[in-house]
Amino acid sequence: MIKRLLAALALVLAVVVCGAGAAHAQDLVIKKVDTSKFPQVDVSAQLNGAPADLSKVVLRENGAFINKFDAVPLGRTNTPVGVVLLIDTSGSMNQNGKLDAAKAAARQFVNSKQPNDQIALIAFNSQPRVLVSFTSDANALLNGINGLAATGETALFDAVRTGVGLFGDHPNLEPNLVIISDGADTVSTGSFAQAKSAAQGAHATVYAVGLAGGDFDGAALQDLTGSTQGQYAQTADPTQLTALFGQVQQSLQNQYQVTYTSKAQGGTLDISLSFGATQATASVNAGGVTQGPSTQPQTVSTDSGPLGFLGGSLGKWMGVLLGLVAAGLLAYGLILLFTRERSTLETALQPYTEGGSEASGGDYYDDPGADHSVFSDSAIMQRALDLTTRFAEDRGILTKVETLMEKADLPLRAAEALFFYVGGVVVLTLLVAVLTRSLFSTLAILILGVLVPPAALQFLGGQRKRKFQAQLPDMLQLIAGSLRAGYSLLQGVEAVAQEVSEPMGGELRRVLAEARLGRTLEDSLDDMAERLASRDFAWAVMAVRIQREVGGNLAELLSTVAET
Incomplete structure (x- = not known):
């Protein structure tokens, strides 16, 4: 009896779930092209998102496909990756458990490092301090992290310059900086332009996590990450730091080296690299090492305006619950599409007999002997339909819905249609809110959910x-x-x-x-x-x-x- 409406609702939910997943598209960045051993070419690329399927790598040089190449994760090569952790220890980090959350995130970062990672630790407040230089010794790094204490001002720009300077003595390391800060720079002796120039000059990739609140200004960090092919994330919830650091580490570990023999005679090489549906390009001159073109950072924010609260554990559980509801409706809708409801003389005549329809003056939902649909068998559903009926009747909505349903010849009672209509709009809206945490997307789905069903009935x-x-x-x-x-x-x-x-x-x-x-x-x-x-x-x-x-x-x- 409710076959058509449920099938449509379930399929729309499934599309929304899939569409939401596609919204988190991966970004591919070519970080470096090494042609110093030309005609051998080494392309270093980073994929932001899930690990790459190396069987789907496509490589082109000057428009021609390269069929023979080696693509391996950077961790399996001899390339050592250098990471400088810069942790803000200014006095404001004492508030709301920020420093404790930062230390927990840093500890997980260290514990999850790869064998070829070399990590250094810098704490900065009124001035930067190198606590641990580049090392693969996790215990030394953890001891340095555990000893962090918050006091003083914020010398962010000086800390960036200090971190970049560490790579001067370690030119073999791939340079990366990971910054966490909750405030704007207040006491640096150097300027932001100097810090940015130092990072670009060292070809360092900067990743930054901003703890919003108070005097926080993320513009400088966004500019810095954007100019170095890095990523910027921002949250007002310190408990999200571990997850955000995990995303940064995932990006660092999703680096790949593609090696091939060039067919060109030298000159300019136009390289196109695709990992599945994602693509990046670089144009370099043969005979040297060239940094890839700058791209805007991938912004990962858990503080998305009014819907930022959905980024925490509440949002995750809501996403799981709504996903299960969507999957259940999809499965039930498909079952109804391929099964036929039993038809009896009583059910055939019921809409036209006294008491069998709201229009005839009887109260169908109050009749315990009525042949209700499967959804109205339970006490909870019965109560929900009763409330829907009374609410709609009091406002003159029920008669209008009955008219629309009759004109469209849908085998569903007006109260049931209203119940599933409202429920479907609510589930769709909440699901989009949880998955996208975008106010614009949520409002768009809400408006479409409200307008499309009546328009479909009219059609x-x-x-x-x-x-x-x-x-x-x-x-x-x-x-x-x-x-x-x-x-x-x-x-x-x-x-x-x-x-x-x-x-x-x-x-x-x-x-x-x-x-x-x-x-x-x-x-x-x-x-x-x-x-x-x-x-x-x-x-x-x-x-x-x-x-x-x-x-x-x-x-x-x-x-x-x-x-x-």
């Missing part, structure tokens, strides 16, 4: 009316022929009802059911014309009513009406 009703209008002349001619053959009007309607297709056949069968229950044929035909909003059929029924009162040749009258 279905209009389409059904057009089919009815096209069948009307033939139907009148068939009834006229039956009358000429000696049938009564009721017998003629019955004969035609068995021959014509929908929607005419179904409507005539409904008229017959009402007539057999004692209603006059003319009144049933009038209601049929009203349901389908057909003025032509209404005039035909009026002509039949007048003819039956005054007498005459009804068959000839119907033929005349059909021709006009």
Whole structure:
């Protein structure tokens, strides 16, 4: 009975889930192209997102496909990766457990490092301090992290310059800086331009996590990460730091080296690299080491305005719950699409019997013996439908919905339709809010969810009316022929009802059911014309009513009406 609505709702939910996943597209960045051993070319690339499927790597040079190349994770090469952790230890980090959260995130970062990672630790407040130089010794790094204490001002720019300077003594390391700070620079002796220039000069990639709140200004960090092919993330919730550091580490570990032998004779090499659906390009001159083109950073924010609270554990659990609801509705909708509901005489006549419809004055939902649908069997659903019915009746909505449902010929009661309509809009909106944490996307889905179902009902009703209008002349001619053959009007309607297709056949069968229950044929035909909003059929029924009162040749009258 609710097959069509559930199937549509479930499929829309499935599309939203898939669409939401696609919104988090991966970014591919070519960080370095080494042609110092030309014609051997080494391309270092970073993929932000899930690990790459190396079987889907596509490489082109100067427009021509390179079929023979080696693509391996950077961790399996001899390339050592250098990471400088710069942790803000200014006095404001004492607030709201920021420093403790930063230390926990840093500890996890160290514990999850790869064998080729070399990590250094710098704490900065009024001035930067190198606590641990580059090392693969996790214990030394953890001891330095555990000893961090918050006090003083914020010398962010000086800390960046100090971190970049460490790579001067370690030119073999791939340079990366990971910064966490909760405030704007206040006491640095150097400027932001100097810090930015130092990072770019060292070809360092800067990753930054900003703890929003108070005097925090993330503009400098965003500029710094954007100019170095890095990433910037921001949150007002310190408990999210571990997750954000995990994303940074995932990006660092999703680095790959693609090695091939160039077919060019030198000069400029236009390189195109694709990992699945993501693509990056670089244009370099053969015979040296070239940094890839700068790209904007991938912003990963857990503080997305009014919906930022959905980025925490609450949002995750809501996402899981709504995902299960969507999967359940999808499965149930598919089952209903491929199964047929049992049809009995009682259920066939119920909409036309006294007490079987809201329109007839009976209260269907209050009748314990009524043949309810599967969704109204439980006490909870019964209560929900009762509340929906009373709410809609008090505001005059129920009658309008009944009219729309009848015109569209959907086998669903008005209260059930309203319940699933409202529930579907709520589930869709919450699901999009959880998955995207975007106010704009959430409002867009809410507006579409509110407007599309009524518009769809109007469309279905209009389409059904057009089919009815096209069948009307033939139907009148068939009834006229039956009358000429000696049938009564009721017998003629019955004969035609068995021959014509929908929607005419179904409507005539409904008229017959009402007539057999004692209603006059003319009144049933009038209601049929009203349901389908057909003025032509209404005039035909009026002509039949007048003819039956005054007498005459009804068959000839119907033929005349059909021709006009």
